[in-house]
Amino acid sequence: MGKSQDQDVARAAEQAAQHSYSRLVAYLSSRTGDLAAAEDALADAFQRALQTWRRSGVPDNPEAWLLVVARNRLIDGGRKFTVQKNAEPTIRLIQEEAEMEKNQDQAFPDDRLKLLFVCAHPAIDVAIRTPLMLQTVLGVQADRIASAFLVSPPTMGQRLVRAKNKIRGAKISFEVPCRDQLKVRLQAVLETIYAAYGTGWNDLTGCASQGQDLTEEALWLARLVIDLLPDQPEARGLLALMLYCESRQAARRSTDNTYIPLSEQNISLWSEPMIIEAEQLLAAALRESGIGPFQLEASIQSAHCMRLATGRNNWCDIIQIYDRLAQLAPTAGVLIGRAAALGEGEGPQQGLTALQNIDLKSIRNYQPFWAVKADILAKSGQLREADQAYQKAIDLSEDKAICAYLQLKRQHAYGS
Amino acid sequence: MNYMMMIFESDDAMESRNGGPNTEAYWASWGAYHSALTEAGVITGGNALQGKQTATTLRITDGKRQVQDGPYADSKEQLGGYMVFDCPDLDTALDWAAKCPAAEYGAVEVRPVHKSE
Incomplete structure (x- = not known):
């Protein structure tokens, strides 16, 4: 057998993996409640595909081939335990196998939404939801996830195993939540996706390629949610928000990796197609009822983009949106963003007052708090206090480029 | 699938079982909850427990009994009772837990x- 045919087989398997991995995992796990077993069965099926397809060629429907092999493996695995364990999931798989043989033309059902809701289930630790979603829905390798989340691969592996054991052991249901819980549960799914994006972003500062990958995964996941739940404005809001941030990716750092804040970015480097898509998504979301934090965050980004048209920021609008956001979701990030906007739009004193009014314990060790405080203090001429705040912000920064930037601002404050 | 509900209550709540301004409301809420559970055929067993001051904790160290006055974990809230539910999945069990007065x-x-x- 020729080398090129081997390559064809490998490519076909890779394409099938890319296109249908999440659907296959979702289909199998939602029937057995066992994510780890579904992943193992699929890994085995892909392995078998590489061998078998090399001999007998790539089948017409690689996806269906993989499903049958993985399902048979699960059923075989289930039979071994049937005597001792509850055989219900296995029986369900066998029944569905018979069903599907009758209707061979039909594609198998898309259960990915159920899988997304399981990964972001309230009974699953918040810290593991994003890694779990990346691994099970996207098939991202555990060691890559580990490096993005700054833990060792064995530690990440253990945490993922623990989460999957909880899903199986406690029998978390693979169901789309009912209407009255959908909004709250969807918010958790969206926050999980946004956390993947945030991880990619933060990581960008260190080693660019890895972080960049995760931001793309997050965008893909958001698009998937919109496909599966087209009538949810917050999902559109999230994708819009991430696209606005992504559109400025080329402008955030200079070629020598110097940090460039939003206010000093070269707007000609912003990606116009991404901004246009974000604007369309946001407009569509706002037309529907059900405003939420992601739509408001996206609206703030949209207001920042007005600089493209007018050359300057519209702080009045930005402050108004922050006020609504602060009522709806008063997180540390939102309250600090609001204070910064007030400092720019209404004056340093208003900004400082807003900062002082933030009543959150965690704020004392939160870098953005000190960075914003330092800026506002410097602007109001309180140089000694500004200097101390800059020092605190620098101490709390993990990113060298940010440290260098803050150091520069600190010197500027003294120079003026 | 069977799920155990471990019910944690404050000392005040435990006190209000045995007389006081809240006693009637306390038992009324538990009575209503229990009826709903029975009617739905969810509950398969359970009991309320006496207060933590009645608890004794035992472990065997080097073959010897170590007996201690008090609960295993002394926390602000104490284990006030337990119930066992028969539910199809965790989500259903959580829905029932959300209706529990102690929640x-x-x-x-x-x-x-x-x-x-």
């Missing part, structure tokens, strides 16, 4: 019961 003033830990294989 409002204490906490409910939900755990699947180990199946012997």
Whole structure:
């Protein structure tokens, strides 16, 4: 057998993996409640595909081939335990196998939404939801996830195993939540996706390629949610928000990796197609009822983009949106963003007052708090206090480029 | 699948079982909850427990009994009772736990019961 045919087989398997991995995992796990077993069965099926397809060629429907092999493996695995364990999931798989043989033309059902809701289930630790979603829905390798989340691969592996054991052991249901819980549960799914994006972003500062990958995964996941739940404005809001941030990716750092804040970015480097898509998504979301934090965050980004048209920021609008956001979701990030906007739009004193009014314990060790405080203090001429705040912000920064930037601002404050 | 509800209550709540201004409301809420559970055929067993001051904790160290006055874990809220539910999945068990009176003033830990294989 020729080398090129081997390559064809490998490519076909890779394409099938890319296109249908999440659907296959979702289909199998939602029937057995066992994510780890579904992943193992699929890994085995892909392995078998590489061998078998090399001999007998790539089948017409690689996806269906993989499903049958993985399902048979699960059923075989289930039979071994049937005597001792509850055989219900296995029986369900066998029944569905018979069903599907009758209707061979039909594609198998898309259960990915159920899988997304399981990964972001309230009974699953918040810290593991994003890694779990990346691994099970996207098939991202555990060691890559580990490096993005700054833990060792064995530690990440253990945490993922623990989460999957909880899903199986406690029998978390693979169901789309009912209407009255959908909004709250969807918010958790969206926050999980946004956390993947945030991880990619933060990581960008260190080693660019890895972080960049995760931001793309997050965008893909958001698009998937919109496909599966087209009538949810917050999902559109999230994708819009991430696209606005992504559109400025080329402008955030200079070629020598110097940090460039939003206010000093070269707007000609912003990606116009991404901004246009974000604007369309946001407009569509706002037309529907059900405003939420992601739509408001996206609206703030949209207001920042007005600089493209007018050359300057519209702080009045930005402050108004922050006020609504602060009522709806008063997180540390939102309250600090609001204070910064007030400092720019209404004056340093208003900004400082807003900062002082933030009543959150965690704020004392939160870098953005000190960075914003330092800026506002410097602007109001309180140089000694500004200097101390800059020092605190620098101490709390993990990113060298940010440290260098803050150091520069600190010197500027003294120079003026 | 069977799930155990471990019901954690504050000392005040435990006190109000045995007389006081809140006693009637306390037992009324539990009575209503229990009726709803029975009617739905969810509950398969359970009991309220006496207060933590009646608890004794024992462990064997080097073959010797170590007996201690008090509960295993002395926390602000104490294990006030337990129930076992038969539910199809965790989500259903959590829905029932959310209706438990103690969910409002204490906490409910939900755990699947180990199946012997």
